[in-house]
Amino acid sequence: xxxGTELGRVRGLGAAREGAHHWWHQRLTAAxxxxxxxxxxVSLARLPGLEYGVVHDWMASAWVAIPMALLVLSVFYHARLxxxxxxxxxxxxxxxxxxxxxxxxxxxxxxxxxxFSILKIAFGASA
Numbered sequence: 428x429x430x431g432t433e434l435g436r437v438r439g440l441g442a443a444r445e446g447a448h449h450w451w452h453q454r455l456t457a458a459x460x461x462x463x464x465x466x467x468x469v470s471l472a473r474l475p476g477l478e479y480g481v482v483h484d485w486m487a488s489a490w491v492a493i494p495m496a497l498l499v500l501s502v503f504y505h506a507r508l509x510x511x512x513x514x515x516x517x518x519x520x521x522x523x524x525x526x527x528x529x530x531x532x533x534x535x536x537x538x539x540x541x542x543f544s545i546l547k548i549a550f551g552a553s554a
Contacts, residue, residue: 456505463498492549499541507534
């Protein structure tokens with residue numbers, strides 16, 4: 428039928444031999460995004476106000492900074508996985524390589540800026 432070997436079909440591997448791995452990571456990051464975003468919105472709703480000082484003091488807690496950093500990392504990794512699929516499906520030849528490099532650079536820089544900002548607040552940057 429042209430769908431690969433029987434063993435490959437059982438393992439769920441595509442032509443690149445990593446289809447199931449990529450699919451599984453997308454599902455895990457989607458679930459973690461759902462849990463962490465729910466935590467984030469509930470936590471914000473429970474604050475007495477959304478003034479700068481209140482939110483800054485809230486973010487300075489380790490109990491907030493750690494899940495917040497996990498949220499940033501999970502969202503950026505999930506975005507990378509989804510955009511990688513789009514690039515692989517619709518771009519070919521040298522465009523594919525260039526856009527994958529740009530995507531990885533954007534994800535790395537964006538995630539680093541997000542985590543750095545959270546850590547700067549958590550470790551005592553003044554309000």
